[in-house]
Amino acid sequence: MSTPSSPSGEFTGSDPVDPSRRARFLEFWFYFSENRGAVIGLWFFLFLVVLAIFAPLIAPHASNAQYRDAVLVPPFWQEGGNTAYLLGTDAVGRDILSRLIYGTRFSLFIGVIVTTISLIGGIFLGVIAGYFRGWIDTVIMRLMDIILAFPSLLLALVLVAVLGPGLTNAMIAIALVFQPHFVRLTRAAVMSEKTRDYVVAAKVAGAGNLRLMFKTILPNCMAPLIVQATLSFSNAILDAAALGFLGMGAQPPTPEWGTMLAEAREFILRAWWVVTLPGLAILVTVLAINLMGDGLRDALDPKLKRS
Numbered sequence: 001m002s003t004p005s006s007p008s009g010e011f012t013g014s015d016p017v018d019p020s021r022r023a024r025f026l027e028f029w030f031y032f033s034e035n036r037g038a039v040i041g042l043w044f045f046l047f048l049v050v051l052a053i054f055a056p057l058i059a060p061h062a063s064n065a066q067y068r069d070a071v072l073v074p075p076f077w078q079e080g081g082n083t084a085y086l087l088g089t090d091a092v093g094r095d096i097l098s099r100l101i102y103g104t105r106f107s108l109f110i111g112v113i114v115t116t117i118s119l120i121g122g123i124f125l126g127v128i129a130g131y132f133r134g135w136i137d138t139v140i141m142r143l144m145d146i147i148l149a150f151p152s153l154l155l156a157l158v159l160v161a162v163l164g165p166g167l168t169n170a171m172i173a174i175a176l177v178f179q180p181h182f183v184r185l186t187r188a189a190v191m192s193e194k195t196r197d198y199v200v201a202a203k204v205a206g207a208g209n210l211r212l213m214f215k216t217i218l219p220n221c222m223a224p225l226i227v228q229a230t231l232s233f234s235n236a237i238l239d240a241a242a243l244g245f246l247g248m249g250a251q252p253p254t255p256e257w258g259t260m261l262a263e264a265r266e267f268i269l270r271a272w273w274v275v276t277l278p279g280l281a282i283l284v285t286v287l288a289i290n291l292m293g294d295g296l297r298d299a300l301d302p303k304l305k306r307s
Contacts, residue, residue: 038295
C-alpha cells in the first residue's frame with residue numbers, strides 16, 4: 001500500500017516530525033550557534049535551571065539554617081575558611097553557597113512570572129490596538145506613553161509602595177512597567193502584517209476578527225516578541241533585585257539575591273564575600289540571558305541572517 005502524498009509530491013503520511021518544521025529548527029540552530037556568546041549563555045541558563053530544580057539536593061545546607069559557631073566565615077580558600085562552607089557564611093551563620101543556589105529559584109521564578117504576565121497582557125492590548133486602530137488605538141497607546149514617561153524602577157517602586165512590600169507585589173509592579181514595550185512591539189507588527197495578502201485572503205474567505213487577530217496575524221508577529229521577552233527576563237531579575245535591595249521586594253530571610261545584598265551592606269568592608277558573591281550571581285545571570293537574547297535576535301530576524 002503506497003504512502004499518501006500531496007499533489008506537489010510532499011510527504012503527508014504519519015511522519016512524527018514535520019520535515020519543514022525540522023528544517024526551520026535546523027536553520028534556527030545554525031544561525032543561533034554561530035553566536036558563540038549565545039551558546040555559552042544558553043548552556044549557563046540551562047545550568048541555572050538545573051540548580052533551581054534540584055536545589056534541595058545540590059545545596060550543602062538549608063537556605064535559612066544558622067550556625068552560630070560559624071559567623072562570617074570566609075570562603076574556603078581564604079585564611080580562616082572552612083570546607084564545610086565553601087563560599088563562607090553571612091552575619092548570622094548561614095551558608096552563602098546554599099543561599100545562592102536557592103536564590104536561583106527565586107530569580108528564575110521572578111523572570112518567568114513577570115515575562116509571562118507582561119507578554120500576555122502586551123500581546124492582547126497590542127493586537128487590539130494594531131488591528132482596530134482609531135480611538136481604541138489612541139486610548140491604549142496614550143496610556144502606554146504615560147507609563148513609559150516614568151523611569152521604570154521609580155514607577156515600580158511607587159507601585160510596590162502602594163500595593164505593599166513583598167515578592168508578589170514586586171512581580172506585579174515590574175510586569176506592569178514592562179507591558180508597554182510588548183504593546184508597542186505587537187502593535188507595530190500587527191499593523192505591518194494586517195495588509196498582507198494572506199490576511200486579505202483570510203478575510204475574504206469569511207474569517208472573523210478574533211480568528212484574524214490571534215490565529216492568522218499573531219503567529220507571524222512572534223519573532224520580535226520572543227527576543228523582547230528574553231531581554232525582559234533579565235531586566236525583571238535586575239529590577240526585582242533592586243527592589244529587594246531597597247527593602248520593597250522579597251523580605252528577609254528569603255534567599256533572594258537582592259535581599260542578600262541589602263542584608264550584607266554593613267559588612268562590605270570586612271566581609272567582602274557576603275556582598276560580592278550575590279552581586280556576581282546577578283551579574284553573570286543577567287549577562288548570560290542577554291547573550292542568549294542576542295543569539296535569538298540573530299536567528300529570528302531575517303535581516304540579520306547572512307546568506
